[in-house]
């Protein structure tokens with residue numbers, strides 16, 4: 001057991017402003033993947049602090065995460081000002097339930113105040129209503145008046161219009177969003193939030209961003225001599241995103257945080273060239289069937305999320321990311337409001353979307369092909 005706060009190399013990792021709170025490190029330790037035992041999270045936390053990370057994300061919904069984190073902070077004798085904590089609270093509870101949940105979080109973490117509290121998953125308009133005008137409004141006001149919470153933010157997996165409404169409400173000081181090199185659709189929302197002075201945290205750029213810890217050969221080829229994950233992190237850092245979550249299961253998985261923690265400048269020439277090669281690879285492999293993700297085809301009367309499904313096709317064919325695309329496609333309809341709920345098989349072929357697509361894509365055909373490719377059992381080689 002360590003009994004002293006590990007030496008924190010202040011210069012090892014850059015800090016960025018995060019809403020109204022203290023500055024956070026370029027990387028944030030996500031705790032979801034280090035929960036097999038208290039010792040695992042303690043080892044990862046110690047390594048993260050040694051790498052210069054000063055921001056940790058947890059949530060009651062992540063099983064024993066808060067308990068293990070509180071224990072690790074005590075074991076490592078970490079002072080509250082050395083590690084900032086973001087925890088979350090699911091929308092929908094009563095005021096009393098929320099008060100009890102927050103107090104339980106503080107007890108488990110061993111803190112008298114939570115630096116950042118995020119409403120966990122404003123994915124529907126009902127969630128936003130709960131937060132702004134329902135029990136959530138009273139709960140957040142109480143938490144801040146009682147100084148139990150430093151600042152309030154939100155995470156969202158919901159539609160862009162909902163995220164924009166949450167940002168525009170002015171209620172939140174930070175937002176946790178899915179922002180990825182290979183799925184940049186929410187970057188304009190991040191820009192809006194940053195312009196308002198909010199902090200922005202990128203959720204899972206490595207895993208949800210395309211399982212970039214194990215990239216397919218085609219993707220590696222386009223990024224060479226850079227690693228796809230390295231490029232993905234640098235793309236977001238150079239774009240000005242406040243902090244990127246890194247969910248390490250072991251200390252060695254903090255390698256990129258150590259290597260890139262000081263790399264907070266604009267894209268280098270080599271990085272820009274790699275991005276251009278990625279774009280070219282997509283164009284070469286998809287030709288005139290590339291979905292430009294403009295969303296002009298919506299709404300579909302059958303509720304088919306056309307851009308999201310064709311984005312998976314773009315990844316599979318454009319960059320050989322078949323495994324990732326299959327796994328995401330298999331999640332459609334399986335995760336409630338946390339993910340898309342209707343797959344490509346729901347297309348009725350009504351053709352209403354066709355005149356709206358500026359690229360004249362044969363959308364029903366592409367959806368049928370997407371379903372055939374991604375819903376079928378894995379095969380050794382499907383295309384390319």
Ligand code: SF4
Pocket residue numbers: 299300301302303304306346347348349350351352353354363364367
């Ligand atoms: S053709 Fe299919 S995807 Fe297009 S609007 Fe009709 S049902 Fe929706």
Ligand code: SF4
Pocket residue numbers: 290291292293294295296297298306307310356357358359360361363
């Ligand atoms: S309108 Fe066409 S290019 Fe734009 S998102 Fe829809 S299918 Fe893709």
